Each structure stands twice: as structure tokens, then as C-alpha cells.
Amino acid sequence: MSDTEAVSLTGLHKRFGANEVLKGVSLRAHTGEVIAVIGASGSGKSTLLRCIPLLEIPEAGEIAIGGETIRMRAAGKGRVPADAAQVNRLRSNLGFVFQSFNLWAHMTVLQNVIEAPVHVQGRPKAEAIAEAEALLEKVGMADKRDAYPAHLSGGQQQRAAIARALAMRPRALLFDEPTSALDPELVSEVLRVIRALAAEGRTMLIVTHEMAFAADVASRAIFLHDGRIEEEGPPAQVFSDPQTERCRQFVMRHLNR
Amino acid sequence: MDTVFLAETMGKLLAGLPLTIELAIISISAGAVLATILALFRATSPIAEAIVRGYVFTLRGTPLLLQIFLIYYGLGQFAEVRHSILWPFLRQPYWCAILALTINTSAYGSEIIRGGLQSVPAGAIEAGRAAGMSRLLLTRRIVLPIAIRQALPAYGNEMIAMVKATSLASIVTLMEVSGIAYAIISETYRAIEVFLCAGAIYLTLNFLLTRGLAVLERWLNPHLVQSRT
Numbered sequence: 001m002s003d004t005e006a007v008s009l010t011g012l013h014k015r016f017g018a019n020e021v022l023k024g025v026s027l028r029a030h031t032g033e034v035i036a037v038i039g040a041s042g043s044g045k046s047t048l049l050r051c052i053p054l055l056e057i058p059e060a061g062e063i064a065i066g067g068e069t070i071r072m073r074a075a076g077k078g079r080v081p082a083d084a085a086q087v088n089r090l091r092s093n094l095g096f097v098f099q100s101f102n103l104w105a106h107m108t109v110l111q112n113v114i115e116a117p118v119h120v121q122g123r124p125k126a127e128a129i130a131e132a133e134a135l136l137e138k139v140g141m142a143d144k145r146d147a148y149p150a151h152l153s154g155g156q157q158q159r160a161a162i163a164r165a166l167a168m169r170p171r172a173l174l175f176d177e178p179t180s181a182l183d184p185e186l187v188s189e190v191l192r193v194i195r196a197l198a199a200e201g202r203t204m205l206i207v208t209h210e211m212a213f214a215a216d217v218a219s220r221a222i223f224l225h226d227g228r229i230e231e232e233g234p235p236a237q238v239f240s241d242p243q244t245e246r247c248r249q250f251v252m253r254h255l256n257r
Numbered sequence: 258m259d260t261v262f263l264a265e266t267m268g269k270l271l272a273g274l275p276l277t278i279e280l281a282i283i284s285i286s287a288g289a290v291l292a293t294i295l296a297l298f299r300a301t302s303p304i305a306e307a308i309v310r311g312y313v314f315t316l317r318g319t320p321l322l323l324q325i326f327l328i329y330y331g332l333g334q335f336a337e338v339r340h341s342i343l344w345p346f347l348r349q350p351y352w353c354a355i356l357a358l359t360i361n362t363s364a365y366g367s368e369i370i371r372g373g374l375q376s377v378p379a380g381a382i383e384a385g386r387a388a389g390m391s392r393l394l395l396t397r398r399i400v401l402p403i404a405i406r407q408a409l410p411a412y413g414n415e416m417i418a419m420v421k422a423t424s425l426a427s428i429v430t431l432m433e434v435s436g437i438a439y440a441i442i443s444e445t446y447r448a449i450e451v452f453l454c455a456g457a458i459y460l461t462l463n464f465l466l467t468r469g470l471a472v473l474e475r476w477l478n479p480h481l482v483q484s485r486t
Contacts, residue, residue: 053387084391092389102380105480106402116388119398148480168388 004031005067006172006203007052007094012061014047021047022058023227029172029205034198036214036235037207039224040250045207046099048224049176052205053091054081065090066171092120095165099177101157103149109136109160110145113167121168128167135163139193155186159193172203179210211254215239223247262447266454269437274458276433280423281462284358285416291359292366296374297396299367309367316364322425324361329353329429354426358419365415373408374400406477413470417463424459434458 007029014022021044029035037045050056052063054070059078063070070090071082081087103112113132117123136142139159149157158178165173175194179187191213198204198217208214214221214235221238223231223246231238231247239255242248299309316324332338332347346352377400385395427436438455442448 055383055387088389088391090389091387094387096384096387098380098384098387100380102378102384104381104384104399104403105378106406106478115398116390119394120389150480164388 005029005064006031006033007205008062008064008067009048009052010062010064012048012051012058012063014044014051014056014058021227022051022061024061025224025227025229026061027222027229029203031171031203032201032219034202034204034206034217034219036218036221037205037224038209038211038214038221038238038250038254039230043224044227045224046176049174049205049207052174053094053096054087055096057081065093088120092116092168093171095168095170095173097158097161097165097173097175097178100181101149101154101161103157103161103164105149108146108148109141109152109163112149112160113164116164117167132163132167135166136160138166138196139163140189153186154182155189158182158190162190162193162197166197172205173197175204175206175208177207177209179208209254211239211251223250225250259450262445263450263454266441266451267457269441270434270451270454270458273432273434273437276431277420277423277435277458278462280354280358280426280431280433281420283355284362284423285419287355287359288362288366288419289412291363292370293401295363295367296370299371300374313364313368316361317368321357321361321422322428325354325357325425325429328357350426350429350431354423354429354431358422358426361422362415362419365418366412369408369411369415370404372411373404373406376407377403409470409474409477413467416466416470420462420466421459 005028007027009025009027012022012025013020025044025048027035027048037048039045047056051058052065054063057072057079068086068090070087072079073082103109104115107115110129110132113135114125114128117128117131118125133142133145136145139162141156141159141163144152144156144160149160152160158181162178178194179190182190187210191210194204194206195213195217206214206218216235218235221233221235222229223238223242223244225246231242231244233243237243238247239251242251295309295312299306328347329350332353338344338347347356381399381403382395385399390398423433424435426433427439430436432440434455438451441451445451
């Protein structure tokens with residue numbers, strides 16, 4: 001069973017000071033699923049996504065990638081990973097796409113894409129370059145392979161960042177509001193790329209404010225409210241026929257914009 | 258103007274140029290390595306930070322001239338130093354000058370690199386962590402390359418200051434350019450001409466250094482150069 005479970009979260013709790021952001025969230029992403037995580041700002045959806053590769057460390061709960069649970073140990077008031085090497089290995093099985101792209105400014109697009117495959121995964125450079133070129137082709141960035149991030153538009157940077165995430169041959173792709181930092185006219189080029197990846201059957205978790213896109217691309221939608229999963233189900237239900245009052249209000253507000 | 262005397266002086270001073278360059282290159286290079294280690298070490302724990310802060314405070318707060326004196330005359334006072342394996346080095350004015358120049362520049366340099374480290378965007382570090390990079394790999398591939406690029410203009414200032422600071426090595430009998438200049442003046446009492454010649458040599462050295470740094474900066478920062486379309 002566990003090998004079809006790309007990401008599994010059980011009872012995650014996360015607080016920042018007095019503010020409890022996640023109040024016990026459990027979520028299973030099976031291989032091939034596309035999960036859209038929606039919710040108002042402050043609902044904890046970005047924090048939830050950032051907990052998966054342990055960019056945030058939840059105080060309680062369990063995270064498993066591909067069936068392997070990340071081991072934690074108590075330290076001071078909180079917890080830290082028990083085995084940093086395990087965390088790094090499991091992180092390299094995930095592809096994370098950030099809201100603000102976070103490309104490495106001192107490297108070209110191609111160098112960004114091959115960096116982790118070569119230096120983290122230890123793959124031969126020639127092989128990594130060949131694969132990177134194919135990925136850049138796929139995201140429509142082949143002609144920009146030698147450009148530096150500073151010379152690219154936001155949409156181009158985000159497509160390069162998606163290629164960088166794909167180059168890890170990830171078990172799952174995690175998108176943290178991938179279009180929120182983009183000018184409106186650049187959003188569609190990034191959504192088009194994500195849509196194509198969904199069509200390939202990739203496992204993806206997408207935190208987004210693009211409701212129409214989420215409704216269209218997701219196989220399952222999750223509505224987060226105040227640190228809990230308030231509603232969960234097929235997008236047709238969550239977006240068109242929400243069962244909870246809060247979800248109904250949220251969807252109304254966002255679809256009417 | 259006595260061009261014959263100037264030419265003669267210049268010839269004598271240039272004999273000290275190799276030593277000046279040697280002092281500068283060794284202390285700047287060793288100082289930069291030490292500065293990087295100090296800046297990285299400083300970030301590891303509050304105790305490390307206190308140690309490095311004390312080191313920087315002491316070395317920046319006292320004159321380099323005193324530091325050279327203290328190392329040259331002071332270290333030999335301790336029997337432990339005289340009996341240590343380092344004594345064959347520390348008894349020589351050359352190595353005392355190198356040591357003083359190196360630790361002095363490492364204090365300034367570590368502050369410059371600390372500034373560079375602080376300017377590394379959090380997102381770049383996070384992207385490296387998310388990709389599974391270990392701390393060492395992240396430091397080597399992402400953090401230091403970005404920090405050094407940011408720190409380079411300020412570090413250039415420090416290098417230029419160091420080229421000039423090598424002139425203090427003359428105080429412990431080293432016959433680099435300034436040492437030779439003092440010797441000529443004590444024979445001829447023609448301070449103006451001799452110092453003009455020495456000044457011209459330092460000016461030329463620093464001109465070359467400045468050009469070199471500009472080339473290095475452009476080479477390291479192709480992403481900041483406007484693209485030609």
C-alpha cells in the first residue's frame with residue numbers, strides 16, 4: 001500500500017509563537033493525485049505545504065515521503081530531525097516550487113536546473129544536462145538556458161524553477177502559490193505548464209488562489225480553515241456544492257471576483 | 258629637477274618591490290581564508306560569536322604598527338613560544354610581519370564577509386535546503402558564492418589598504434619599498450624625491466589591483482551585466 005502513497009501527513013501541529021497555524025492536519029497524497037489546497041490567507045495552507053520537506057518543523061505529527069517516515073527527536077521545547085541525512089535524501093525526492101521562484105541568481109537557468117541532480121543526487125553531469133535541456137524544452141525555456149534569472153520575466157523564472165524541481169525526478173511536486181508573485185498577464189503561461197504536468201499523471205500538491213484553475217486541474221480539493229481541513233472532496237463538489245458554510249462563503253467570494 | 262637622482266632612486270626602490278608584493282599577496286590571501294572561516298564560525302553559536310567579536314574588536318581597535326611590534330618583540334618574551342616548533346618562523350621579522358598583516362586583515366575581512374553572508378537571500382538558501390543540500394554543500398555551492406560576490410567591492414578596499422599597510426613591515430627591518438626609502442633618505446636627506454618615487458610605486462600597484470578587481474567583478478557577476486540584445 002505504502003508505495004502508492006507519495007506523501008502522507010498525520011496530525012500535524014505547527015505554531016509560530018502564540019499563533020497556532022496548524023491544529024492537527026492529516027492528508028494523504030496518492031501517486032498520480034493532483035491535490036489543490038485552498039483557503040483564506042492565514043488559514044495555514046502554505047505552512048502545511050512547507051512542512052512536507054521540513055522547511056517548517058511541526059511540533060507534533062508525522063510526515064512520510066513514499067512510505068518512509070521522517071524520524072524526529074525532541075530538542076529543547078520543540079523537535080528536530082533525528083537524522084539530517086535522511087531529511088536531505090527525502091527532500092531530494094520532492095520538487096518544491098516557491099511563490100517567489102528562488103532561483104540562484106549567480107547561476108544560469110541551465111546551471112540552476114542541473115545543480116541538485118549533479119551535486120545532491122550525484123548524477124553524471126552530461127546526463128543531467130541532457131535531461132535539463134529536455135525539461136527546459138518542456139516548459140518553453142530552451143532558448144533561455146544560458147540566461148541569468150535577473151534577465152528573465154517572473155513567468156520565465158517560475159517556469160525555470162519548475163524545470164529545476166522536475167530535474168530531481170521527484171515523487172511529488174509541491175507548488176506554493178506559484179502564480180501569486182506574477183503580473184496578471186504572466187499567470188497563464190505558468191498555469192499552462194502546471195496543467196501539462198497534471199495531464200502527465202504527476203503527483204502534485206498545489207496551494208493556490210486560482211480557483212478556476214484549481215477546479216479544473218485537481219483530482220481532489222482541500223479547503224483549509226483556521227489550521228484545520230474544513231472540507232475535502234472532488235473539485236466539482238468543493239467548488240460547486242460546498243457542504244460547509246465557511247467553504248461556501250470562501251468559494252462564493254473568490255469565484256465572484 | 259634632478260632626474261638622474263630620481264632614476265637612481267627609483268631603481269633602488271624597485272629592488273624592494275618583490276618583497277612588497279610578496280607581503281601583500283601572502284597576507285591578503287591567508288587573511289581572506291581566515292576571514293571566511295571566522296565569518297562562518299561566528300554564525301555557529303553564541304560562544305563562537307563572542308570569541309570572533311572579541312578578536313575583531315581587539316584587532317580593529319589597535320594600530321597595526323603596535324600589533325607588528327607586539328608580535329616581533331613580544332612573542333619572544335615567552336619561553337613557551339621560544340621552545341615551540343613555531344619559533345624558527347616567529348624569530349624572523351619576515352614571518353612576524355606576515356602574521357601581523359594576516360590577522361589584522363582577517364579581522365576587517367571577516368566583518369566584510371559577514372555582511373556578504375547576511376545579504377544572501379533567504380529564498381536562495383531555502384531552495385537549496387528544499388533540494389536536499391547538506392549544510393556543507395549549501396555553504397559551498399550557494400551561500401559563499403553569493404556572499405563573496407556581494408562582499409567583493411568592499412573587500413577591494415581592504416586589499417588596497419593592505420598593499421599600503423605592507424609599508425609598516427619596514428619597522429621590523431624588512432627592506433621592502435618603504436624600508437629602502439627610509440634607508441636612502443638617511444643617506445641623502447632628500448625625503449621629498451624619495452617619497453615621491455615610493456608613492457608612485459604604491460600608486461601603480463594599487464592601480465593594477467583596482468583594474469584586476471574590476472575584471473574579477475565583471476567575470477563573477479555576468480548576471481548583473483546588462484544583456485546586449
